[in-house]
Every structure is written in structure tokens, then in C-alpha cells.
Amino acid sequence: MERERYDDLTLILPTLNEVDTAPLIIKSAIRRFPGISITVVDDGSRDGTVDAVKKVSRHNGSIAIIRRDRKGLPKGLTASIIDGIAASRTRYVAVMDADMQHPIGKLYDVERWLSDGYQLVVCSRSSVRGWPLDRKIISKLLSSLGYLVLIVRGKKRCADIFSGYFGIDKKAVYGIIAKNRGRFVDNGYKFLFDLLKCIDSGGEVKIRDVPYEFGNRKFGASKAGAVQVVALLRAFLT
Ligand SMILES: Nc1nc2c(ncn2[C@@H]2O[C@H](COP(=O)(O)OP(=O)(O)OP(=O)(O)O)[C@@H](O)[C@H]2O)c(=O)[nH]1
Ligand SMILES: [Mg+2]
Incomplete structure (x- = not known):
């Protein structure tokens, strides 16, 4: 069921050259989730992503852009997600790729389960098309x-x-991230795995799965590659 307002939710979109898709996701999120906050965390896109995001954000105070390259920070998807979560001011925070591979409609389920008392809601790829x-x-x-x-x-x-598509209850989860910050592989692609490594199976955090079908990229180019596989192998050990 959809709610009237989503003032309690921030959507984090990490971007690296997503000029075609990031503005479309933002427009769709604003239309479908009234009151939502959006934070784009960009790592020095060279295709005009930041300008395109600024254009759709004009007159909308609930859209923020964090430009990590401006702060001299090295590129990193996991580090970008953590920076976005740290800067968010709402109780619930969702993370989604900015390439339109994640169906935005699942955000309704994410917010619903978070407000129902789950602290981590994971959109899980029940099937993957086209790999x-x-x-x-x-x-x-x-x-x-x-x-x-x-x-x-x-x-x-x-x-x-x-999964790269999930939501957290910041109140319950941010402390875990901060306490274990050194175990998150900054340039890796698997923030969720790093987080799970820090959650004991007997602990308080309740997790809920939301299945969906994952599609191939239709726009832009993949940034995943051997570097991320090495980063993941490091994540297994930290
Ligand atoms: N801020 C930031 N975002 C990144 C970085 N690397 C990738 N991204 C973004 O993170 C999301 C996931 O990256 P993708 O290249 O789509 O990785 P993937 O989904 O595993 O690979 P594909 O299935 O081929 O698309 C996208 O929104 C990217 O723009 C990075 O170093 N920094
Ligand atoms: Mg992708």
C-alpha cells in the first residue's frame, strides 16, 4: 500500500557517469514518493551527471549532491554509500543503483517493512536476465x-x-557501520555484504527480503570489473 508522504525516507544514488539515468530516477522518485529526500553521491563523473542532476533538482531543497572528488576523496562505491548514509537526516535510508537496473516500485515495500519494524530490508534478485x-x-x-x-x-x-538495493533503519544500523568502519572495503561494490559481516546471527537486527527480477543495463556503461572482484575477496577476509 502506498502512503501519502515519505518524509521519513532518503534515497541514496551513488553515481559514476550516469547522465542518462540518474535524472530520470530522481524525477520518478519525486513523483511517486512525495516528501522523499534524495542524495546523489558522485565520484567525479565526466559525462555531465552532476549538471543533469542539478537541473532536475532546481527549486527542490530535498535533493542533495555530495561531490566526493571535490573533497579529494578516492573513488569508491562502498565509501560513497557510507558518506550518503552519514549525511542523511531521515530515519530510513534506501540505496539504489543509478542505472535503472533496480525497479523503483520496490521502494514502497522497503519503506513499508522498515516502518513495520525491520531494520534491514534487502531487495533480492530472484532471477537475473541477460547475463x-x-x-x-x-x-x-x-x-x-x-x-x-x-x-x-x-x-x-x-x-x-x-544486493545493491536495500534499505536500513538508520537509528538501528548506523552505529554498527560506524563501529566497524574499517571492515568496509571502500572501493568494493558489496556494502551489504560488509554490513552483514558485522551483524551477529543472534543479534537484534531483523532482516526482510523483497524479491525482484534483475535486468541488464540498458543505458550507460558498467563499472564493475576485476578490481571489484579483488575488493570482494578482500571483504571475505576483513
Ligand atoms: N559514487 C560512486 N558510484 C559508483 C562507483 N562505481 C559505480 N558506481 C555507481 O554504482 C552503481 C552500480 O555500478 P554498476 O556499474 O551499475 O555495477 P553493476 O550493477 O554491478 O554492474 P552492471 O550490471 O554491469 O550494471 C551505479 O549507479 C554506478 O554509477 C564509484 O566508484 N563511486
Ligand atoms: Mg548496474
């Missing part, structure tokens, strides 16, 4: 390894431990 076989195999192998790491260490799991 080549080698990417499917590598992904399967890495996620099996990831599950093993969490099981062995007695940590909480969810249906998709590498």
Missing part, C-alpha cells in the same frame, strides 16, 4: 563463498547477500 554464462558462474561462486564466510562467522544472512 553471459561466465558472469553467472563467477557470481554464483562468489556468492557461495560469501555465504560460507557468513555462516562460519555466525552472521546473519539474507536471500541476496550482494
